[in-house]
Amino acid sequence: MRILVTGRDGQVARSLVAKAAQKADIEILCIGRPEFDLAQRQTIIDAVAEAEPDVIVSAAAYTAVDQAEDEPSLAFEINAHGAEAVASAAQRCGVPVVHLSTDYVFSGDSDEPYTEEDEPAPGCVYGRSKLQGEKLVAAANPKHVILRTAWVYSPFGKNFVKTMLGLAGQRESISVVADQIGNPTSALDIADAILCVIDRMGAAQEADLYGLYHLAGTGDASWSTFAQTIFSTSRECGGPTARVIDIPSDDFPTKARRPPNSRLSSLKFERNFGYSLPHWRLSLAEVVQQLVRSTG
Numbered sequence: 533m534r535i536l537v538t539g540r541d542g543q544v545a546r547s548l549v550a551k552a553a554q555k556a557d558i559e560i561l562c563i564g565r566p567e568f569d570l571a572q573r574q575t576i577i578d579a580v581a582e583a584e585p586d587v588i589v590s591a592a593a594y595t596a597v598d599q600a601e602d603e604p605s606l607a608f609e610i611n612a613h614g615a616e617a618v619a620s621a622a623q624r625c626g627v628p629v630v631h632l633s634t635d636y637v638f639s640g641d642s643d644e645p646y647t648e649e650d651e652p653a654p655g656c657v658y659g660r661s662k663l664q665g666e667k668l669v670a671a672a673n674p675k676h677v678i679l680r681t682a683w684v685y686s687p688f689g690k691n692f693v694k695t696m697l698g699l700a701g702q703r704e705s706i707s708v709v710a711d712q713i714g715n716p717t718s719a720l721d722i723a724d725a726i727l728c729v730i731d732r733m734g735a736a737q738e739a740d741l742y743g744l745y746h747l748a749g750t751g752d753a754s755w756s757t758f759a760q761t762i763f764s765t766s767r768e769c770g771g772p773t774a775r776v777i778d779i780p781s782d783d784f785p786t787k788a789r790r791p792p793n794s795r796l797s798s799l800k801f802e803r804n805f806g807y808s809l810p811h812w813r814l815s816l817a818e819v820v821q822q823l824v825r826s827t828g
C-alpha cells in the first residue's frame with residue numbers, strides 16, 4: 533500500500549511517517565514545497581502522476597489563522613482550490629483521498645458539541661477557506677473521507693503545546709483565554725486513525741464509509757485548562773513551567789475570530805470505523821514528555 537501524503541513537514545504528515553514506520557506493509561511518500569505547491573496546479577498533477585499512489589492523504593494547508601485575514605486570496609487558493617486539485621488528481625488515478633479539515637468551520641455559538649449535521653458558519657478566513665475546500669474535495673472525488681479535527685499538537689512543527697513550553701522558558705506567568713473550548717488532539721492519534729481508515733477502505737473499498745467525519749481527541753478543555761495541564765505535566769518530568777492566568781478572549785485580541793465552543797462530536801467516526809481517539813490528557817502526557825526529553 534503506497535500512501536502519498538501532502539504537507540511533508542507538517543504535524544500530521546510527520547506523525548504518519550512516525551506511525552507507518554511500525555508497519556511493514558505501508559510505504560509513505562511525503563511531498564511538499566517547492567516541488568509540490570498547492571498554489572501551482574501543475575505541480576500537483578505532476579507529483580500525483582509520478583507517485584502512482586493507492587491513496588492520498590491531503591494534509592497540506594494554509595494554517596496561519598491570523599495571517600489568513602490579511603491574505604484571503606492565498607488562503608482560498610491553497611485550502612480550497614489546491615485541495616480540490618489534489619482530490620481531482622486522486623480521482624483521475626481512481627484512488628481515494630483522505631482530506632483534513634477543521635473545527636474552525638463552525639461559528640462556535642452553540643453550547644453543544646458539533647455533529648456532521650450541524651450547519652457550518654465560519655467566523656474567520658481560514659475557516660471559510662477550509663469549508664470551501666471540503667465542498668470542492670467532496671465534489672471532485674466521490675471516494676473521499678473528510679476528517680474535521682481540532683487543536684492539533686504533536687512533537688513536530690508549530691503548535692500550542694510547543695508555544696506554551698517556549699513561553700514558559702521566558703516568563704513566570706502566561707495569560708491564556710479561558711472562554712474558548714475545544715478538543716485538543718494529538719497528531720500522532722490522528723495518524724493512527726488515518727491508517728485505520730485506509731486499512732478499512734483498502735480492504736473492502738467500502739463505499740458507505742466515504743463521507744464527512746468529525747475526529748478529535750476525547751474530552752474537552754479551554755485553552756487555559758490545556759495550558760495548565762501542559763505545565764503540570766512538564767513540571768512532573770522536569771521541564772519548563774509557568775503560572776497560567778485565565779483571561780477572557782477580549783483581553784487577547786487577535787485578527788481572526790475563534791469559535792467560543794468548537795467541541796466536535798466524533799460519534800459518527802466511532803460508529804463507522806469502530807475507533808475513537810484517546811483522552812487528550814493521556815496523549816498530551818506522551819507528547820510533553822517527548823518534547824521535554826528532546827530539549828533537556
Ligand SMILES: NC(=O)C1=CN([C@@H]2O[C@H](COP(=O)(O)OP(=O)(O)OC[C@H]3O[C@@H](n4cnc5c(N)ncnc54)[C@H](OP(=O)(O)O)[C@@H]3O)[C@@H](O)[C@H]2O)C=CC1
Pocket residue numbers: 538539540541542543544545564565568569570571590591592593594595610632633634635662680681682683684685689690719
Ligand atoms: N494545526 C491544527 O491545529 C489543525 C489542523 N487542521 C488541519 O489538519 C491538516 C494538517 O494540519 P497540520 O499538520 O497541523 O499542519 P501544519 O501547519 O503543521 O503543516 C501544514 C503543511 O502544509 C504545507 N503547505 C502550506 N502551504 C502549502 C502550499 N502552498 N503547497 C504545499 N504545501 C503547503 C506546509 O508546508 P511549508 O513547510 O512549506 O510551509 C506544511 O508542511 C490541515 O489541513 C489543517 O487545516 C485541522 C484542525 C486543527
Ligand SMILES: Cc1cn([C@H]2C[C@H](O)[C@@H](COP(=O)(O)OP(=O)(O)O[C@H]3O[C@@H](C)C(=O)[C@@H](O)[C@H]3O)O2)c(=O)[nH]c1=O
Pocket residue numbers: 595596597598634635636681682683684691692695706707708709712755784786790
Ligand atoms: C499564544 C497564546 C494564545 N492564546 C490564545 C489565542 C487563541 O484564542 C488560542 C489558540 O491560539 P493559537 O493561535 O496558538 O491557535 P490557533 O492558531 O487558533 O489554533 C487553531 O489552528 C488551526 C490551524 C485549527 O484548525 C484549529 O483547530 C486550531 O488548532 O489561545 C492565549 O490566550 N495566550 C497566548 O499566550
